[in-house]
Amino acid sequence: MVSDDALRQDRELEQALNEGLLTLLDRFDHDYLGRRLRHQVDHIARFFGAGRPGLHLEELELLFSWVERGMHLLGLAEHAEKNVLELEVSFNRFNLPGLPPAFEGLGVLHLSDLHLDCPISHGKSLSAAIGERVRDLDFDLCVLTGDFRFATRGDYLPAMRELSQLMPFLRCPLGVFGVLGNHDFIEQVPLLEHLGVTMLVNESRAIERGGDTIHLVGVDDPHFYHTDDLRRACVDLPDDAFAIGLVHSPELAGQAARMQRLALYLCGHTHGGQLCLPGGRALYLNARCPRRLCAGRWRVGDLAGYTSRGTGSSGMPARFNCPPEVALHRIYGLQKNNRALDRTLLSGDNWVDSLVGTNATVRLPCHFHLSSQQENWLLPPGSPWAQRTRWSLEAHPPRSI
Numbered sequence: 452m453v454s455d456d457a458l459r460q461d462r463e464l465e466q467a468l469n470e471g472l473l474t475l476l477d478r479f480d481h482d483y484l485g486r487r488l489r490h491q492v493d494h495i496a497r498f499f500g501a502g503r504p505g506l507h508l509e510e511l512e513l514l515f516s517w518v519e520r521g522m523h524l525l526g527l528a529e530h531a532e533k534n535v536l537e538l539e540v541s542f543n544r545f546n547l548p549g550l551p552p553a554f555e556g557l558g559v560l561h562l563s564d565l566h567l568d569c570p571i572s573h574g575k576s577l578s579a580a581i582g583e584r585v586r587d588l589d590f591d592l593c594v595l596t597g598d599f600r601f602a603t604r605g606d607y608l609p610a611m612r613e614l615s616q617l618m619p620f621l622r623c624p625l626g627v628f629g630v631l632g633n634h635d636f637i638e639q640v641p642l643l644e645h646l647g648v649t650m651l652v653n654e655s656r657a658i659e660r661g662g663d664t665i666h667l668v669g670v671d672d673p674h675f676y677h678t679d680d681l682r683r684a685c686v687d688l689p690d691d692a693f694a695i696g697l698v699h700s701p702e703l704a705g706q707a708a709r710m711q712r713l714a715l716y717l718c719g720h721t722h723g724g725q726l727c728l729p730g731g732r733a734l735y736l737n738a739r740c741p742r743r744l745c746a747g748r749w750r751v752g753d754l755a756g757y758t759s760r761g762t763g764s765s766g767m768p769a770r771f772n773c774p775p776e777v778a779l780h781r782i783y784g785l786q787k788n789n790r791a792l793d794r795t796l797l798s799g800d801n802w803v804d805s806l807v808g809t810n811a812t813v814r815l816p817c818h819f820h821l822s823s824q825q826e827n828w829l830l831p832p833g834s835p836w837a838q839r840t841r842w843s844l845e846a847h848p849p850r851s852i
């Protein structure tokens with residue numbers, strides 16, 4: 452039985468879609484729009500082997516169904532599906548040159564590969580699980596680096612309905628921004644914007660705070676649709692801009708590093724492998740770039756980057772040895788007075804006295820909640836909270852970023 456609210460929401464989404472489709476013609480260059488739409492039609496028409504080079508998991512639905520059947524036969528399916536909702540929060544500190552003072556300590560909530568209509572047969576919905584995890588986090592800005600839909604074709608309204616449930620948890624002072632992934636169609640742009648996500652499709656947007664400005668640069672999918680245009684996206688940036696790049700996959704890292712326009716590159720797509728061997732070794736990453744760029748933080752030349760392991764899951768509702776991720780990036784400049792914040796990081800059961808000038812990632816398991824004050828890593832050593840908790844800490848060498 453469909454509720455009146457759900458029916459009303461569907462009508463609103465359909466109206467937003469109908470009105471928004473025409474705005475795409477005004478907003479985007481027709482050459483770009485034609486290429487995007489043509490690739491989408493090709494993809495549907497020739498689902499197995501859409502004409503783009505390389506192996507694309509997006510085209511291997513049959514393979515996924517075999518793997519899923521295999522997991523059922525081995526009795527692993529239920530455990531694998533449960534893992535899809537076991538979201539891990541990672542706190543990542545970046546010290547980046549050129550950050551304007553008013554943005555010191557900027558908190559960026561980074562969700563990627565939401566695949567919100569993922570068919571989860573029991574337990575809560577994915578949007579409810581994510582909402583629960585982000586509810587207590589303190590962030591100024593939220594970025595969604597593509598792949599809102601579970602499948603690469605078919606109806607996108609179910610994912611949009613789920614997103615409408617999640618959006619109240621993502622509201623933040625500087626807004627919610629997104630880019631398209633290889634599971635997304637350009638037609639989703641008006642729907643996403645109707646729900647409150649500002650989409651950047653080879654575009655940039657200035658964000659102001661306290662008289663200072665930073666820029667977000669968003670690029671279309673470089674993995675499957677190849678309709679990315681980083682140069683065009685950067686065209687409006689002032690020469691001295693501090694810019695954060697949003698791209699679905701890490702495959703543009705080399706180009707972005709050469710261009711030297713971005714201070715930070717945030718992406719996802721790889722899901723960290725999703726089905727990994729014990730120890731987290733990915734069997735397949737579905738990206739044309741070095742493995743070291745496919746999960747967590749990385750650096751190419753002067754460019755700092757972070758690849759999310761994905762907040763949702765695709766192909767099948769299953770994960771092994773690769774928890775889904777909610778990432779909170781805390782961004783600082785390179786001023787010396789930031790160093791005091793590095794004093795009280797915890798590794799396992801041991802305090803790290805000094806990580807002066809370093810960058811660090813702290814990972815927390817899904818059952819643990821951290822307040823914004825704790826997240827700033829200023830906990831007194833030996834607190835009961837600290838004793839009970841095991842952290843996973845990756846410290847990065849001084850001045851690595």
Ligand SMILES: [Fe+2]
Binds near residue numbers: 564720721722765
């Ligand atoms: Fe994805």
